[in-house]
Amino acid sequence: MKGIARSLMTTLSTFSRKPVTRDYPNVHKPLPERDRAFPLLLWDQDIDEPFCTGCHACERACPVECMTVLMKDNPNHKTVGGTSTRRKIIDKFWIDYARCMRCNICVEVCNFDAIAMNNTWTGHEMSVHDRKDLVIDLQGLLAQSRAGAIKEWVPVLGQTNE
Amino acid sequence: MVTERAREFDTQDLLINVGPQHPSTHGVFRMVLEVDGELVKDVIPYIGYLHRGAEKLCETMDYRQGIGFMDRTEYLAAFNAELSYVMAVEELAGLEVPERAQWIRMILCELNRLSSHFMFLGAFGVDTGVMGTPFIYGWREREMLIDLFEEISGDRMMYAYFRPGGLAWDVTRNFKERVREVIKSSAQGIKDFDGLFTENEIFVARTKGIGYISAEDAIDYGMSGPSIRASGVPLDVRRDEPYLKYSEVDFQVVTGQHGDVFDRYACRLQEMRESIKIIEQCLDKMADTGPIMPEKMPRMLRTPPGEVYMRTEAPRGEYGIYLVSNGGNRPYRLKVRSACLSNLQALKQMSVGLYVADAILVLGSIDIVLSEVDR
Amino acid sequence: MTSEEATQPVPANDFSGTIWAEVDRALSGITARPEAGVKDVIVHIPRDEVIAGLRRLKADAALHFDYLRCLSGIDREADGIEVVYHLYSTDKKHNLTVKTTLPMDDLNVATATTVWRGANWLERETAEMFGVRFTGHPDPRTLLMPEDMTDVHPLLKSHPLAEIEVLQGEGMGYPEEGA
Amino acid sequence: MTTSLWGMDINVWANAAIRLQIIVLVMTVVVMGLIWAERRILGRFQQRIGPQKTGPFGLLQSVADAVKLVGKEDLRPKNADPWTFELAPFLVFIPIFMGFVVVPFIAGWNISVLELGLLYFVAISSVNIVGWVMAGWGSDNRYAMIGGLRAAAQSISYELPLVLSLVSVAMFAGTMNLDEMVRQQAAVPYIVWQPMAFAIFFIAALAELNRAPFDIPVGESEVVGGPFVEYSGIRWSMFMLAEYAGLFIMAIIGASVFLGGYIWPFGEELGRGWQLMLISAKAGLIIFVVFWIRASLPRLRIDQLMGYSWKVLLPLVLLQVLVNGLILVNGWSEVILGVTGLAGVVALVTITGRAANRPRSILARPAAVKVEAA
Structure with missing residues (x-):
């Protein structure tokens, strides 16, 4: 019976401890900087256009082929009287969040630091009624960064803490 | 006598279908129990409900892309699964992993072992019939560990953090303090489980002496991990064929003596204490800064033709990756040697002749993860 | 080990420092061809003799390969299918890889369940994935695949991987794709 | 009238x-x-x-x-026996509520004061087994059937120690009228004179109510809810209602028979409201312990459960009845009763502990492969 008593005492000791419940939908725990939700595109606030040039690097590297990228000539390029140094720029971009497996490879292969994993709660709470709604277009992908609502973390492969 | 009676009353054995949606099958495992009253006469396991063809998929992906799929074959101990995979690639490509990266890998794998075993303790406790308490204890501690993994790798379960050659990026700056904090909380969790179960008479009466498998049988079935060590076979890849820095740390290979359900439980509990010891040693020996990837990494990793069978000790046993390369940037053939699959084969031998309730415990004590069994 | 070393085929007579000498002794009378692997020695044994060879490797006192780590297949396309046995000795702590090659038109090999019971499910998996028939197998059902799917062998290179379906439902797809 | x-x-x-x-x-x-x-x-x-x-x-x-x-939609499996399936919840539900007829909540407030109140209670509270078996049989589900049969076996086995533990108290009280029994405890509650009977009553009541660690008929991890695996909606809620009503009635009976009901320790002059508080507190304590046990202890196995009833509880409680008879017939002091009762509790604890720690049937084997020092 000693063991049963010990077991009862164990539960009694947890009874007196503070509950560990996180009141999830009401209280969101702070997410770490590196948190990985779904990828989104970043907005170059200085020139007011996306960083993405539509180079297809991420599309090719994606293991699950969830991206579709189309590029166009940049109408804002210097040669045509604009302010941008980007000759090509993203025209259309779709990411199927339903298929994305959040492996971070697209971020690593991007040469322009134009794509990042969403590290805010908006990136996690994506439930929709129809799978179709998880295919996000360019506007949707850029919206959060354009509004400045994200402090992105773009990891560099093999980067150390020096 | 019995057969005569059976003829007289025309009795027949009852077939009970346990799973794939039964609460105690830990996923989508299905077994058909042939019972006579409450006694199990035969067990017919069915697996494959979670087969996603990870091996075939990896043949079409380059080495980096495959990492994400390895996570998904072993979702409770994804670091360990990744480790086998990236080490197989490193072994083939002849990559030298920086020392610091090895220490970090080791710490993360041992932490993952802790989190996986907490999950086992919780689920197994619920199998024995405690209303939810062990499960919440397990989740509580696992949550701490997972939060740490999230801080480091960015994801809670599918880390995709190890890369051929090292690590994707460095750990957080307060890594050591955070790990110390977390293992302190884990030690408390182990204490809680110890208090809840180890001496509890009912638990002892339920688990001791059932689900027996002898050392010879366990070896014959190819069991591994705590399931075989409980039978008294000190089979541990970490010590027999040390990888990473396991030869430089001091730890015990925990073995049981009886090969029953209780020993499998006790082995895991003790193994968690050993894991904490390993982590503490790693923290002491690990450098604070240093490279985590080799100096020169090719943009697209190619391996020379050849093959390697890389084995590591995952929480559930030997997680092996058989990687065959034909010189390209992707595996020619990838075989995942699943510890659970081999452990599960012995289920029938362990459960026949027991009560239905015991058969559930035996299944729980093997600690299966169906994504690893089915891949 | 650098990549150069790994690619260099070790001369067939240079297996010093490996367990090949022991294996050669244990397998006397059985055709066996060694090959250097990255970690373990690989031994090729013809199909007809492989089970006898495995049994001897297990029974041999000095080798005592009592533990079957893994059993799998490799589709070498025109060269047939290789059945690979990874062996381990729990007390002597050494490894060996045994391979046998089956020609594509005759995928039969005797079962290893008579040597290790643990080969049971591994062989079932290999059988359904590659279409290899393990003669004498006590339980030749499918393992991971549906019970009636005995004519499809997904891990063969000839078996196509399904296209990632662009449409995820009726009338769905990337809007304005290719526009 | x-x-x-x-x-x-x-x-x-x-x-x-x-x-x-x-x-x-x-x-x-x-x-x-x-x-x-x-x-x-x-x-x-x-x-x-x-x-x-x-x-x-x-x-x-x-x-x-x-x-x-x-x-919720009231579902019935296609192959279920309609009458058995539909009737079963009522047969579980009604007897429990009929038990409340004799429960002495507070002074002068029960539905009916029966001279044989205790007998009525134990008789009526065991009727619901029929409902459990009917639910198990009628559902056309193998889990349900196993659960129903387990429930029958368990309830019948634990009915005996439960009844006999109450009998030993009734012998001591000299009445089966529950009201009368409560009034006799104004000074000292019966638990002092009959501690072992209370321990056995508590254990047997846990089993009667299918509460942990005796919840094998409804064992979630084994038979997925047992007899009511196929029930949904209102019928399922009737099972739940019966389960918790049963818990409450058992707690009240336990508090009344052993812990001095609404009387001890403040006497009969207490106001009705305070009496209600007192009995609620006592019943609440019992219920809290039941919940506490549920959160801490694993489930027993069917053979252990049956063995515990027939080999441990029943002989001990029979011994208690014998000792009671001996003492009462000879008119010895009540103190002897208390002492023997305490000795009985010690015996119960020891026997339970020893039964649980029986050596394993498997002998410890030396490690098959030699363990080398790490």
Whole structure:
């Protein structure tokens, strides 16, 4: 019976401890900087256009082929009287969040630091009624960064803490 | 006598279908129990409900892309699964992993072992019939560990953090303090489980002496991990064929003596204490800064033709990756040697002749993860 | 080990420092061809003799390969299918890889369940994935695949991987794709 | 045939009907409260909060659940035996509520004072086994059938120690009238003279109510809910209602028979409200322990469960009856009763401990492969 008593005492000791419940939908725990939700595109606030040039690097590297990228000539390029140094720029971009497996490879292969994993709660709470709604277009992908609502973390492969 | 009676009353054995949606099958495992009253006469396991063809998929992906799929074959101990995979690639490509990266890998794998075993303790406790308490204890501690993994790798379960050659990026700056904090909380969790179960008479009466498998049988079935060590076979890849820095740390290979359900439980509990010891040693020996990837990494990793069978000790046993390369940037053939699959084969031998309730415990004590069994 | 070393085929007579000498002794009378692997020695044994060879490797006192780590297949396309046995000795702590090659038109090999019971499910998996028939197998059902799917062998290179379906439902797809 | 209710003289049957109606209504609320309490208490034992969203402290959670259950479709499996399946919940539900007829809540307030109240209670409370078996059989589900048969075996086995433990108290009290028994405890509750009977009563009551660690008929991890695996909606909620009403009635009976009911330690002069508080506190304590045990102990196996009843509880409680008889017939001091009772508790604990720690049938084997020093 000693063991049963010990077991009862164990539960009694947890009874007196503070509950560990996180009141999830009401209280969101702070997410770490590196948190990985779904990828989104970043907005170059200085020139007011996306960083993405539509180079297809991420599309090719994606293991699950969830991206579709189309590029166009940049109408804002210097040669045509604009302010941008980007000759090509993203025209259309779709990411199927339903298929994305959040492996971070697209971020690593991007040469322009134009794509990042969403590290805010908006990136996690994506439930929709129809799978179709998880295919996000360019506007949707850029919206959060354009509004400045994200402090992105773009990891560099093999980067150390020096 | 019995057969005569059976003829007289025309009795027949009852077939009970346990799973794939039964609460105690830990996923989508299905077994058909042939019972006579409450006694199990035969067990017919069915697996494959979670087969996603990870091996075939990896043949079409380059080495980096495959990492994400390895996570998904072993979702409770994804670091360990990744480790086998990236080490197989490193072994083939002849990559030298920086020392610091090895220490970090080791710490993360041992932490993952802790989190996986907490999950086992919780689920197994619920199998024995405690209303939810062990499960919440397990989740509580696992949550701490997972939060740490999230801080480091960015994801809670599918880390995709190890890369051929090292690590994707460095750990957080307060890594050591955070790990110390977390293992302190884990030690408390182990204490809680110890208090809840180890001496509890009912638990002892339920688990001791059932689900027996002898050392010879366990070896014959190819069991591994705590399931075989409980039978008294000190089979541990970490010590027999040390990888990473396991030869430089001091730890015990925990073995049981009886090969029953209780020993499998006790082995895991003790193994968690050993894991904490390993982590503490790693923290002491690990450098604070240093490279985590080799100096020169090719943009697209190619391996020379050849093959390697890389084995590591995952929480559930030997997680092996058989990687065959034909010189390209992707595996020619990838075989995942699943510890659970081999452990599960012995289920029938362990459960026949027991009560239905015991058969559930035996299944729980093997600690299966169906994504690893089915891949 | 650098990549150069790994690619260099070790001369067939240079297996010093490996367990090949022991294996050669244990397998006397059985055709066996060694090959250097990255970690373990690989031994090729013809199909007809492989089970006898495995049994001897297990029974041999000095080798005592009592533990079957893994059993799998490799589709070498025109060269047939290789059945690979990874062996381990729990007390002597050494490894060996045994391979046998089956020609594509005759995928039969005797079962290893008579040597290790643990080969049971591994062989079932290999059988359904590659279409290899393990003669004498006590339980030749499918393992991971549906019970009636005995004519499809997904891990063969000839078996196509399904296209990632662009449409995820009726009338769905990337809007304005290719526009 | 008239009797008095709130100062009015009314027909005795009408009186009973009115009182029973009140009981059923109050009990439904009490059961909801119990379910809420169990969830909150289990939550705290597991270091979480429990229901907290519906109403203050989640108090309305049970109401919300009840509304949901009532609104749910009442499913019946195609191959189920319609009559057995539909009738079973009532056969579980009604006997439990009929048990409330004799329960002495407070002084002068029970539905009916029966001279053989205790006998009536033990008789009526065992009828619901029929309902369990019917539910198990009628569902056409193998889990349900195993669960139903387990329930039958278990209830029959534990009925005996339960009844005999009450018998030993009745012998001591010299009456089976529950009201009378409570009044006799004004000075000293019976638990002092009959500690072992109380221990056995508590254990057997746990088993009778299918509570942990004796919840094998409904064992979630084995038979997935047992007899009511196929029930849904209102019928399922009737099982739940019966389960918690049974828990409550057992706690009240235990508090009345062993812990001095509404009388001890403050005497009979206490106001009715305080009496209600007192009995609620005592019953609440028993219920809390039941919840506590549920949060801590694993489930027994069927053979261990049966063995424990027949090999441990039954002989001990029979011995208690014998000792009681001996002492009462010879007119020895009550103190001997208390001492022997305590000795019995010690024996119970020792035997239980030894039974659980029996050496394994498997002998320890030296490691098959030599362990080398790490």
